[in-house]
Amino acid sequence: MRRTALTALCATALTGALVLTGCSDSDDGGISVSGAYMPQPVSDMAAGFLTIVNDSGTADQLTSVTSDDGEVTMHETNSGAMAEVSRFSVPAHGQLVFKSGANHLMFDKLKHKPKQGQTVTVELHFAESDPVVVKMPVKSATYVPKTGH
Structure with a gap:
């Protein structure tokens, strides 16, 4: 009898885990930002x-970036040449990385020069997601993020 109760408990827990896994794989968003x-x-x-990071099963596109602190444009760098782009793909279950020497945001006509320790707020706009x-955060001009995360 004890073994039967344990088997039933394990089956219930496994079913619950499968239901939760199904719920977490929804396509209604899944966009997050880090670093x-x-x-x-x-x-x-x-x-x-x-x-x-796009944790959803649907690809999306970053279509613009806005800020009350100034104009923001999106750029890519290929073979050392920088070019403004109107959108970037954000693959399903993938990520879009903006880093020094590669894809990046450019702020122009800043209303004030933010200083280290302050923050600048941006709003990312997507084709599909909210x-x-x-x-x-504003870091030192020579800041280099740690790699390997």
Whole structure:
């Protein structure tokens, strides 16, 4: 009798885990952001870096970035040449990385020069997902994020 109760308990727990797994694989969003920062600007222009993670089963596109602190454009760097782009793909179950020397955000006509320790707020706009508001901490101009996460 005790073994039967244990088997039933295990079966119930396994069924519950499977139901939860099914629920977490929904396609209604799944966009998150990590590692956001802005090196302290030395002029009215600055760069911004972050990682966008898409945990959903549907690919999306980053279509624009806005900020009350200034104009924001998206750029890619290929073979050392920087070019403005109108959108970036964010693959299903994948990520879009903005880092120094590669894809990045450019802030132009900053209303004020943010200083180390302050934050700059941006809003990321997507083709499919709801907008995401991100507070980017301002780091030293020479800040290099740790790798391997």
